[in-house]
Amino acid sequence: MSSNLLTWGLLALGSATIQAELFDFERKQLDPASVVGSMVRFENGSAPANTTLPTCKAFPGQLDWPRDDVWRELAALLNGTLLRPAPVSSVCFHGTPYGNYDAAACANISASWGTTFVRMDHPIEPVSPMFEGLTCVPPGSGPANSNNTCTQGGYPVYVVNVSTAAHVQAAVNFARNENVRLVIKNTGHDLSGKSLGAGSLSVWTHGLSNIELITNYSIDGYSGPAFHVGAGVQAKDLLKAAADHKLMAVTGICDSVGIPGGYAQGGGHSPLSALYGMGADQVLSLQVVTADGEFRTASPTEDTDLFWAIRGGGGSTFGVVTSMVLKAYPDATTAVATFDWGVRESNISLETYWEGTASYFSHFANFTGQGLSGQFFLYPQEGRPQGADPNAEPRTSVTPFFGVGKTLAQLKHAVQPWVDEMAGLGIRMNTTWAEFPSFYPAYYSQLVPTSLGGVMPYNMTYGSRLLSRASLAVDAQRGGDTGGLNATMAAFRALAEQGHMFNGFQLAPTLATGRPVGPDGNAVLPAWRDALSHTIVFALWPEEYSAAQQMAFRRDFAMGRHGMQLLQDATLGSGSYMSESDQLEPSFQEAFFGSNYVRLLAIKRKYDPHGVFFASTGVGSEFWKVHSVDDLPTENGQLCRV
Numbered sequence: 001m002s003s004n005l006l007t008w009g010l011l012a013l014g015s016a017t018i019q020a021e022l023f024d025f026e027r028k029q030l031d032p033a034s035v036v037g038s039m040v041r042f043e044n045g046s047a048p049a050n051t052t053l054p055t056c057k058a059f060p061g062q063l064d065w066p067r068d069d070v071w072r073e074l075a076a077l078l079n080g081t082l083l084r085p086a087p088v089s090s091v092c093f094h095g096t097p098y099g100n101y102d103a104a105a106c107a108n109i110s111a112s113w114g115t116t117f118v119r120m121d122h123p124i125e126p127v128s129p130m131f132e133g134l135t136c137v138p139p140g141s142g143p144a145n146s147n148n149t150c151t152q153g154g155y156p157v158y159v160v161n162v163s164t165a166a167h168v169q170a171a172v173n174f175a176r177n178e179n180v181r182l183v184i185k186n187t188g189h190d191l192s193g194k195s196l197g198a199g200s201l202s203v204w205t206h207g208l209s210n211i212e213l214i215t216n217y218s219i220d221g222y223s224g225p226a227f228h229v230g231a232g233v234q235a236k237d238l239l240k241a242a243a244d245h246k247l248m249a250v251t252g253i254c255d256s257v258g259i260p261g262g263y264a265q266g267g268g269h270s271p272l273s274a275l276y277g278m279g280a281d282q283v284l285s286l287q288v289v290t291a292d293g294e295f296r297t298a299s300p301t302e303d304t305d306l307f308w309a310i311r312g313g314g315g316s317t318f319g320v321v322t323s324m325v326l327k328a329y330p331d332a333t334t335a336v337a338t339f340d341w342g343v344r345e346s347n348i349s350l351e352t353y354w355e356g357t358a359s360y361f362s363h364f365a366n367f368t369g370q371g372l373s374g375q376f377f378l379y380p381q382e383g384r385p386q387g388a389d390p391n392a393e394p395r396t397s398v399t400p401f402f403g404v405g406k407t408l409a410q411l412k413h414a415v416q417p418w419v420d421e422m423a424g425l426g427i428r429m430n431t432t433w434a435e436f437p438s439f440y441p442a443y444y445s446q447l448v449p450t451s452l453g454g455v456m457p458y459n460m461t462y463g464s465r466l467l468s469r470a471s472l473a474v475d476a477q478r479g480g481d482t483g484g485l486n487a488t489m490a491a492f493r494a495l496a497e498q499g500h501m502f503n504g505f506q507l508a509p510t511l512a513t514g515r516p517v518g519p520d521g522n523a524v525l526p527a528w529r530d531a532l533s534h535t536i537v538f539a540l541w542p543e544e545y546s547a548a549q550q551m552a553f554r555r556d557f558a559m560g561r562h563g564m565q566l567l568q569d570a571t572l573g574s575g576s577y578m579s580e581s582d583q584l585e586p587s588f589q590e591a592f593f594g595s596n597y598v599r600l601l602a603i604k605r606k607y608d609p610h611g612v613f614f615a616s617t618g619v620g621s622e623f624w625k626v627h628s629v630d631d632l633p634t635e636n637g638q639l640c641r642v
């Protein structure tokens, strides 16, 4: 196959309303005329559509999987960007098809596997290998009963290391034409393993790291500074670029998460959320390659339904985003605090501990009303975040608590009523205070760079709930513990007593703070607009559990009366944050997308009628199933229609 199939054309984009210049890498597009009849041809309207759609995606070892010479042709077409990566731990195993056993390299990877191995910079390694299926773990690093073998399992088979829009278009066209499962990997942070897929071709966006400041971007009522960022830009890059220009930008608390990837597309919460809303609310326009291979601009005036859907409707569902334009804000003095109290540390009774914890939550409306965001951890027992223990001595740690735009004196004043209330309950808190001239040093004073972050435990599941204003309302205490703060605290306590740890956030990304551009806002789960907290609950199972035991444990946690159902009952009518959630969330459509689901599904069908894109628990995923080898919710199996 000749390389002239890739004649980069500067295609006329046909719209005067495009505000941001395209990046150079986006001007390199696939010319439809030059690929007619090839394996990377565009969707052709005359082709038979759904009548002939196969039940399953092609799978290695089966007849419909493209032959080696087809992959070689694709490789030639992609000019060296098609990779066939082996799992990093394959160096630990003799007799694999990879044939790359290397004791020294294995010792190295074993030592860094759990903690410092840089998964974000690797074409296939995810942060949560559990969803891969744990088919290639360094000996001694995995669960006790993991196989001493290494296979490709739930890892993609081929990866396109994209550096142009044409690479993305070619990958999408190939996957669609050849019925190959397509996945997208950015950093691999996804907590449900959505950047994985057995028998797949992966679009790896990590290299699209351009950042450009637009000093005055005007669109649909917004007028001000903005950053045009490539799909691979991570929080640390954006935070730094903003600080360099005396600006701030919305990112999460983990500085290696990919901003235009799963973060902004899935919602995106931030220490700035109480002031400026969600990550998705920052998006002013975006570029995307859709399932038909077209490169499009979606904005308040172009493909407006797609623009609405991508901002909150989730990654790997509507297309491959290549860049976004995001709001930026003037930098500000930032005060930070931390607060700790616990049964043992504060020498208080268990009852007093829970009264203090309820006092903290009762102030969320006031804190967020003053623009104060924060993160909290609730440990069921000091120093041991697991295991039911009747003598548990719980502890709450609020770290960090941000007063962006506040001096230290202003922050102290803002929280004084609560601090007094805690003192009144006889709770001595460990407190730290600091003030910084700008946001960047304040962020890094509290949130350690997690670029070298480790792997999520193999024996852990998690679920999450948005806590609505009503569910934290003190007033509802009067007349019974059937609603409001008391009921929510009762649910917290019941979960903590079973040994579950909590990690949550105080924030209020209301429509007033978020102000998304566009004719009809965006697809962020409506429950976020009424939320004062997003709270994640973790559950660990004994390492030696079999697949069936794990499944029983996980179902019980997700759906059983004594698991997340307790918090669901206390926050009835709220929802769950799709990007930090349980893959077994019952009625995920309602929980993750709420009243937006019907419209999101219609837009999914319009732009991706044949199911090129799939993400577990994503929009339209109920029509597909991954047939995993051991029936656990992993990506280690063939993807088929149901």
Ligand SMILES: Cc1cc2nc3c(=O)[nH]c(=O)nc-3n(C[C@H](O)[C@H](O)[C@H](O)COP(=O)(O)OP(=O)(O)OC[C@H]3O[C@@H](n4cnc5c(N)ncnc54)[C@H](O)[C@@H]3O)c2cc1C
Pocket (backbone or CB within 6 Å): 127, 183, 184, 185, 186, 187, 188, 189, 190, 191, 194, 195, 205, 231, 251, 252, 253, 254, 256, 257, 258, 259, 260, 261, 262, 263, 265, 266, 267, 268, 269, 270, 314, 315, 316, 317, 319, 320, 321, 322, 450, 453, 579, 580, 615
């Ligand atoms: C340690 C840690 C801390 C976190 N902290 C926060 C936080 O503070 N706030 C918060 O909101 N979230 C947080 N998250 C959750 C995070 O936002 C999600 O995991 C998110 O999906 C990561 O996006 P990614 O693109 O970096 O990761 P990936 O796993 O690479 O991608 C995530 C999903 O998006 C898809 N995707 C990626 N790029 C594209 C693209 N260009 N076009 C279309 N689809 C794409 C992928 O296919 C996948 O489905 C945290 C996660 C971890 C592990």
Ligand SMILES: *[C@@H]1O[C@H](CO)[C@@H](O)[C@H](O)[C@H]1NC(C)=O
Pocket (backbone or CB within 6 Å): 032, 036, 037, 041, 042, 043, 044, 045, 046
């Ligand atoms: C669609 O297919 C027909 C028949 O193969 C071909 O003549 C036509 O050029 C194709 N169009 C595009 C846009 O690929």
Ligand SMILES: *[C@@H]1O[C@H](CO)[C@@H](O)[C@H](O)[C@H]1NC(C)=O
Pocket (backbone or CB within 6 Å): 049, 050, 051, 609
């Ligand atoms: C094919 O898709 C169209 C539009 O989505 C739908 O109306 C039609 O019923 C489908 N046909 C079959 C056979 O599934």
Ligand SMILES: *[C@@H]1O[C@H](CO)[C@@H](O)[C@H](O)[C@H]1NC(C)=O
Pocket (backbone or CB within 6 Å): 003, 004, 006, 079
């Ligand atoms: C392939 O890469 C080489 C070296 O970077 C470059 O010179 C050539 O133009 C590329 N070919 C295509 C079709 O992109």
Ligand SMILES: *[C@@H]1O[C@H](CO)[C@@H](O)[C@H](O)[C@H]1NC(C)=O
Pocket (backbone or CB within 6 Å): 104, 105, 108, 109
């Ligand atoms: C060990 O890992 C480090 C860091 O990733 C790397 O620089 C080094 O080359 C590795 N050594 C071997 C023997 O693989």
Ligand SMILES: *[C@@H]1O[C@H](CO)[C@@H](O)[C@H](O)[C@H]1NC(C)=O
Pocket (backbone or CB within 6 Å): 133, 134, 135, 147, 629, 630
């Ligand atoms: C472990 O090996 C057994 C037997 O070969 C196989 O059935 C099972 O799927 C493997 N498990 C994993 C996680 O690879």
Ligand SMILES: *[C@@H]1O[C@H](CO)[C@@H](O)[C@H](O)[C@H]1NC(C)=O
Pocket (backbone or CB within 6 Å): 083, 123, 161, 162, 163, 207
């Ligand atoms: C991916 O492509 C970039 C250039 O775009 C290159 O620098 C990098 O080394 C490639 N990575 C791999 C693993 O091939």
Ligand SMILES: *[C@@H]1O[C@H](CO)[C@@H](O)[C@H](O)[C@H]1NC(C)=O
Pocket (backbone or CB within 6 Å): 216, 217, 218, 223, 224
């Ligand atoms: C930004 O652009 C808008 C519209 O063009 C204009 O009204 C506004 O004054 C500009 N702001 C600055 C600071 O230049």
Ligand SMILES: *[C@@H]1O[C@H](CO)[C@@H](O)[C@H](O)[C@H]1NC(C)=O
Pocket (backbone or CB within 6 Å): 340, 341, 342, 345, 346, 428, 429, 430
């Ligand atoms: C405060 O922190 C110190 C040092 O970390 C610890 O020893 C002490 O128990 C803590 N006290 C309270 C009340 O949290």
Ligand SMILES: *[C@@H]1O[C@H](CO)[C@@H](O)[C@H](O)[C@H]1NC(C)=O
Pocket (backbone or CB within 6 Å): 347
């Ligand atoms: C803890 O509190 C009890 C009374 O509530 C008191 O008797 C005891 O001295 C306190 N211990 C410490 C170390 O402060």
Ligand SMILES: *[C@@H]1O[C@H](CO)[C@@H](O)[C@H](O)[C@H]1NC(C)=O
Pocket (backbone or CB within 6 Å): 365, 366, 367, 369, 370, 417
């Ligand atoms: C927070 O509480 C203080 C003290 O009760 C009150 O003066 C202030 O108006 C409250 N602010 C908000 C935004 O609720």
Ligand SMILES: *[C@@H]1O[C@H](CO)[C@@H](O)[C@H](O)[C@H]1NC(C)=O
Pocket (backbone or CB within 6 Å): 355, 358, 477, 478, 479, 480, 481, 486
């Ligand atoms: C609500 O909780 C408070 C503090 O824990 C408690 O004093 C009160 O009795 C509870 N109210 C009801 C109705 O349960």
Ligand SMILES: *[C@@H]1O[C@H](CO)[C@@H](O)[C@H](O)[C@H]1NC(C)=O
Pocket (backbone or CB within 6 Å): 386, 387, 457, 458, 459, 540, 541, 542, 543, 544
């Ligand atoms: C979960 O796994 C970790 C690490 O392998 C282990 O330390 C911990 O004890 C396990 N938890 C349970 C409840 O077995």
